[in-house]
Amino acid sequence: MLPSIDLRISNIIKALEQVVLPALTGRERLARDQVNLCIGHLRMIAQQWRWAAAFEAGSFQAMIALAEEMQPVVDPGYAEELAQAIASAKAVEGRDLAEVEHAIVALGGLIDRIILGEDGKVALAPAVWEAVLDYGEKQALRERTWFAATGLDPDRQELPSIAGMMAG
Amino acid sequence: MPMTLASREDVDVWDRSEMEPRIRHILERTVRLRDTGPYRPKSDAEVMAMLTGFFAAKGLEEIAISDVERMSGGASKEQFAFTLNHREDPQGERLVLRMDPLEAIAQTCRGREGEIQAIMGNHMPVAPVRWFDADGDLLGQPAVILGFVRGVTQPSEGGSGGVSGMGGRLGSLIDRLAPQYIDALATTHRFDWSRARLRFFDAPRGGGNQAAIWQVNWWSQVWWDCLVEPVPVVALAERWLRENAPVCDRPMLVHGDLRMGNFMFEEPSGKFTAVLDWELAHIGDFHEDIAWTMQKLFGAWGDDGVFLVSGLLPRDDFVTQYEAASGNRIDPVRLHYYEVLNAYKCAVMDLGQAMRASIASNNHQEVVLTWLGSAGAVFLSHIVQLIRKG
Numbered sequence: 001m002l003p004s005i006d007l008r009i010s011n012i013i014k015a016l017e018q019v020v021l022p023a024l025t026g027r028e029r030l031a032r033d034q035v036n037l038c039i040g041h042l043r044m045i046a047q048q049w050r051w052a053a054a055f056e057a058g059s060f061q062a063m064i065a066l067a068e069e070m071q072p073v074v075d076p077g078y079a080e081e082l083a084q085a086i087a088s089a090k091a092v093e094g095r096d097l098a099e100v101e102h103a104i105v106a107l108g109g110l111i112d113r114i115i116l117g118e119d120g121k122v123a124l125a126p127a128v129w130e131a132v133l134d135y136g137e138k139q140a141l142r143e144r145t146w147f148a149a150t151g152l153d154p155d156r157q158e159l160p161s162i163a164g165m166m167a168g
Numbered sequence: 169m170p171m172t173l174a175s176r177e178d179v180d181v182w183d184r185s186e187m188e189p190r191i192r193h194i195l196e197r198t199v200r201l202r203d204t205g206p207y208r209p210k211s212d213a214e215v216m217a218m219l220t221g222f223f224a225a226k227g228l229e230e231i232a233i234s235d236v237e238r239m240s241g242g243a244s245k246e247q248f249a250f251t252l253n254h255r256e257d258p259q260g261e262r263l264v265l266r267m268d269p270l271e272a273i274a275q276t277c278r279g280r281e282g283e284i285q286a287i288m289g290n291h292m293p294v295a296p297v298r299w300f301d302a303d304g305d306l307l308g309q310p311a312v313i314l315g316f317v318r319g320v321t322q323p324s325e326g327g328s329g330g331v332s333g334m335g336g337r338l339g340s341l342i343d344r345l346a347p348q349y350i351d352a353l354a355t356t357h358r359f360d361w362s363r364a365r366l367r368f369f370d371a372p373r374g375g376g377n378q379a380a381i382w383q384v385n386w387w388s389q390v391w392w393d394c395l396v397e398p399v400p401v402v403a404l405a406e407r408w409l410r411e412n413a414p415v416c417d418r419p420m421l422v423h424g425d426l427r428m429g430n431f432m433f434e435e436p437s438g439k440f441t442a443v444l445d446w447e448l449a450h451i452g453d454f455h456e457d458i459a460w461t462m463q464k465l466f467g468a469w470g471d472d473g474v475f476l477v478s479g480l481l482p483r484d485d486f487v488t489q490y491e492a493a494s495g496n497r498i499d500p501v502r503l504h505y506y507e508v509l510n511a512y513k514c515a516v517m518d519l520g521q522a523m524r525a526s527i528a529s530n531n532h533q534e535v536v537l538t539w540l541g542s543a544g545a546v547f548l549s550h551i552v553q554l555i556r557k558g
Contacts, residue, residue, distance in 0.1 A: 029240035108398025115403040136401035143545030152543040154464040
């Protein structure tokens, strides 16, 4: 691929830093802030893009694993619907990012319904609480790593690199 | 596991209609107007036309709007500084227009902000409220117009802060800023709202769980109205918050976004010039403010490796000094509950409202919203830790 995605991102950052920013007057503070954030986003995208499909597929697999863990302990009223949702999710072709995102919405929607238990009318088994917390802990770590470059995470020094996480 | 609370003043924790009426109005308005976007940032000329029409409707004559300057900072409102001259004030006054884009990271009410900020100006330094247009009847979009206040929210030199004033370091100013910060918190919570004849606020009943459930219903409605992608931990947090809603003995004024990023001070004196951003203010449980300001995201690590609340004080010192100044006793169980609620609120704002506003292109700075949205998992991680701590 010529020019490569990395090269084009790098060129855009250079143009923003060396041409656009110096052209903005001191009064244009919002514009300066937004250009700086655009540069930050582009630097982050440069780290992420080659892993994006694999990252989203990993999120989807984690959600399927959560659903499978919930399956034996959910209220019987949800059991069949959850089994069907898991089967549908497993049939999704993992290389298509849009299809994966759509499947996350479908499976996640059912998981949400089970967690809320028709607004508290259906009890949530302690094992499901634990399963969701375990899943949440791992998924939050992945997402914090994915977006660590924002510098907003107060504990970002504890996080692995994106490449390290994806290799792990 | 769920804690059973029983009080004559308790409400049904799953009754989603239990919400402060003005908040419900704002959330319903947001959904109603969502599809009227996208929102385009206002030009200087558009702002001048809006303001001229507004001031004419307010009865001002010989109106001249000049030196319109777009302001940066904040993640929510579109802000412009400008100078207003009119027949009664030929010298002119520097003012700030703070108005709602179609959607922002938090959907709030300019009427509430203007009303409470005007009143609190009698108790602490705030930007003076000149006018507000709660529903945008005159300006075309809701807005508040404030007197311009000089100052900074982080040191010009040596401090480092991120987007929206988070995580700055305050250096040698700490000794001067900390007592004023504590005093502002205590003054807010001591304020007798019951005598204030508030038009835009309603108060939850004391002695029951209504204060907590009003907040859970506010933010859960935002989540479900904005849902882009399901996040199981957010749904779990909602269930936990409902099943563990504590009693609020005595509802107090809650600022809702108390952190150093919303305290403006002069340099080099370190004297506060304004407590900013009252948009999330409500009557509720003071633990909500304490838990908010204690969040890691708003603090900083001291040179000795000790975490400083809002970049000012170690947690124990903060608690001791706040209790002495306010007369309130911090209950660890309720503080824990509001730590979960605040982490939930932040996750809802970052992963719900900010994402929906960005997708709909209904803001003037989506690039900020997606940047802040990237921090959503920080709050999901906090929720897991806090619920496990039980």
